Amino acid sequence: MPNSLQDGFVEFAIPSDLNEARHIQEIIETQLRQCQYEDLEIFGIRLAMEEAIVNAIKHGNQLDQAKKVRVRFHIRPDRFDIGITDEGPGYDPDDVPDPLSVENLERPCGRGIFLMRYYMTEVVIHPPGNRLTMCKVRKEPYVKGDYVV
Amino acid sequence: MSTQPKRRGLEVEDHGEITVVNFIDKKILDEQSIQKIGEDLFSLVDELGRKKILINFSNVEYLSSAALGKFITLNKKVNASGGKLVMCNINDDIFEVFEITKLNKLFNILKDEQTGLQAF
Numbered sequence: 315m316p317n318s319l320q321d322g323f324v325e326f327a328i329p330s331d332l333n334e335a336r337h338i339q340e341i342i343e344t345q346l347r348q349c350q351y352e353d354l355e356i357f358g359i360r361l362a363m364e365e366a367i368v369n370a371i372k373h374g375n376q377l378d379q380a381k382k383v384r385v386r387f388h389i390r391p392d393r394f395d396i397g398i399t400d401e402g403p404g405y406d407p408d409d410v411p412d413p414l415s416v417e418n419l420e421r422p423c424g425r426g427i428f429l430m431r432y433y434m435t436e437v438v439i440h441p442p443g444n445r446l447t448m449c450k451v452r453k454e455p456y457v458k459g460d461y462v463v
Numbered sequence: 464m465s466t467q468p469k470r471r472g473l474e475v476e477d478h479g480e481i482t483v484v485n486f487i488d489k490k491i492l493d494e495q496s497i498q499k500i501g502e503d504l505f506s507l508v509d510e511l512g513r514k515k516i517l518i519n520f521s522n523v524e525y526l527s528s529a530a531l532g533k534f535i536t537l538n539k540k541v542n543a544s545g546g547k548l549v550m551c552n553i554n555d556d557i558f559e560v561f562e563i564t565k566l567n568k569l570f571n572i573l574k575d576e577q578t579g580l581q582a583f
Binding site for chain 2: 332333335336354357360361364365368372413414419420421422423425426428429432
């Protein structure tokens with residue numbers, strides 16, 4: 315069950331289960347559509363969320379179902395904010411090899427953070443590295459309630 | 464042209480020597496589906512010995528970095544067997560993912576299935 319927080323965020327605590335990850339993303343996608351977010355914006359947010367939540371479940375919590383992933387998000391007409399926290403030891407994002415360098419181009423993994431940073435306005439990985447926050451700031455005019463700002 | 468039984472997540476057709484792969488799901492996002500899709504794609508090369516593979520993305524709306532990883536591994540396997548992997552019908556949003564990750568330089572990406580079939 316989600317918690318509605320005083321700051322307007324909604325928070326879920328899910329087990330380290332990829333089906334749960336998909337379910338929560340579907341809930342958020344539905345709400346983004348209800349808030350008139352455009353397909354291209356939703357494409358980027360969905361991709362960034364998938365990368366972040368799967369990283370938390372697989373690399374952070376090592377698929378240990380006893381460990382939780384906390385997902386808190388806030389959808390406003392002008393921006394979308396999300397925070398993802400796992401129970402792992404964290405990591406240093408500077409240790410992740412540059413996926414665009416020639417020697418890494420054929421590596422099958424290591425593109426998640428790059429994709430998050432490309433599609434979101436801001437991505438912050440908080441030390442020790444088990445909490446990530448990111449936002450997507452929308453370009454005006456965006457739909458606010460029943461009128462365009 | 465012969466149609467093989469549907470693999471979960473994939474539809475595989477033979478056009479002569481060329482194996483054409485379509486995706487059933489619009490979203491190649493979640494890890495479990497990607498794992499299965501990867502196994503099915505790799506088995507085309509490892510078990511069935513297919514050397515000419517055309518992946519048609521016409522049905523695909525989303526994909527994640529984990530899916531990109533499977534395509535990279537498949538490409539290595541096909542190249543190692545002396546074969547060829549071609550991709551086609553990638554929509555603009557997904558092509559952008561290939562472009563920003565520079566994977567458009569690694570893969571042979573063509574406009575549509577007809578052009579893809581002619582590339583072998």
